[in-house]
Amino acid sequence: MQKIRYWVVGGEYTSTDFETLIEGTERVVGPFESRSDAERTWRYLSEDHRPQAQVRFTIAQEPQGTMTA
Template identity: 60%
Template structure:
């Protein structure tokens, strides 16, 4: 079985409900071979967009 790969996905959302991305703001980063590397990249992205309250990113793993 192949080891899982990790991706960072997200963008700018239309509201604080975080249920709909604004078209064209979607961003995908990866793949990362280790969760730790994905977490480090996620922290960097989160810090860069900290002042934008409607930006959100998450880590997704392939299974």
């Protein structure tokens, strides 16, 4: 049985359209074994960057079958 892993990804974007990340601001945090652990980190990062309107983070679920034994 494979475990599902979660990652928190994001950074600062060029605009509030959130389409293009500014190079060098990318952040990838994880992996997390549970969604709740990832949500805690996402919440912390989001709150920490709240004054910066062009910074956004999201939770990504690792696709099934990408892990090796």
